[in-house]
Amino acid sequence: GAVVSQHPSRVICKSGTSVKIECRSLDFQATTMFWYRQFPKQSLMLMATSNEGSKATYEQGVEKDKFLINHASLTLSTLTVTSAHPEDSSFYICSAGSNRRNTEAFFGQGTRLTVV
Amino acid sequence: AQSVTQLGSHVSVSEGALVLLRCNYSSSVPPYLFWYVQYPNQGLQLLLKYTSAATLVKGINGFEAEFKKSETSFHLTKPSAHMSDAAEYFCAVLGNEKLTFGTGTRLTIIP
Numbered sequence: 603g604a605v606v607s608q609h610p611s612r613v614i615c616k617s618g619t620s621v622k623i624e625c626r627s628l629d630f631q632a633t634t635m636f637w638y639r640q641f642p643k644q645s646l647m648l649m650a651t652s653n654e655g656s657k658a659t660y661e662q663g664v665e666k667d668k669f670l671i672n673h674a675s676l677t678l679s680t681l682t683v684t685s686a687h688p689e690d691s692s693f694y695i696c697s698a699g700s701n702r703r704n705t706e707a708f709f710g711q712g713t714r715l716t717v718v
Numbered sequence: 719a720q721s722v723t724q725l726g727s728h729v730s731v732s733e734g735a736l737v738l739l740r741c742n743y744s745s746s747v748p749p750y751l752f753w754y755v756q757y758p759n760q761g762l763q764l765l766l767k768y769t770s771a772a773t774l775v776k777g778i779n780g781f782e783a784e785f786k787k788s789e790t791s792f793h794l795t796k797p798s799a800h801m802s803d804a805a806e807y808f809c810a811v812l813g814n815e816k817l818t819f820g821t822g823t824r825l826t827i828i829p
Contacts, residue, residue, distance in 0.1 A: 645819045709761040
C-alpha cells in the first residue's frame, strides 16, 4: 500500500508553545487528509478534514484556532497545536486518501504529543 | 449517520485458537467497512475492507471478515491465533467520505 509519513513521532513541549506535526504522502497525491486524535485506550476521534488548497473542515467541538491545519500541496498537510496545554497531550494520527471516497485511506505512524 | 459498535473491549485467546472480534454497524446507505490493527504507539494498518463486492473478505496476516447484511455485522476472524496478533483492532465504517471508528478491541494472546 501507499506510504504516509508523519513527523515527529514523539514531541515534548512546554505549555504555551506551539507544535507542528507534518503528514506527508510519499508515493501518491493525497487530495484529502484527515487528522485524528486518540486518547489513551480509546478510539480515534476525527478532528478535521483538509483538502489541498482549501480551508480545513473541522468537526464539531474542535477549536479551529487552536488546531491549525494547512494542506498546501498534494503531498503535505500540517497540524499546528497552538498555545499548547497539558490537556492537549494525546496521540495524533493523520491519514491520506487518494480519492474522495476515501476507500484507500492510509495512516501515518502517529505523533505522541506531551505538553509539560 | 453511520456508526460502529465493537462488542468486547478486551478479548483473550490462547495461541492457536480461533480469533473472533465482533463488529456491528449502522448505515443508511450500503456501507464500506474496514478493519484496522494498531500496535502500541503506532498508526493504523489496514487489515481488510468490504466495498460491496464479495461478502467474505480476506485480508492480511490470515484474517478475514464476513459481511452479513441481515445481521448488520462484519466480524473479524482468524482460524489460529499467533502471538504477533496481540494488538488493538478497530472496525470502521465509511460515511460522508469520513471514517467512523468503533471503540476498539484489545486482543491478548495467551501462550
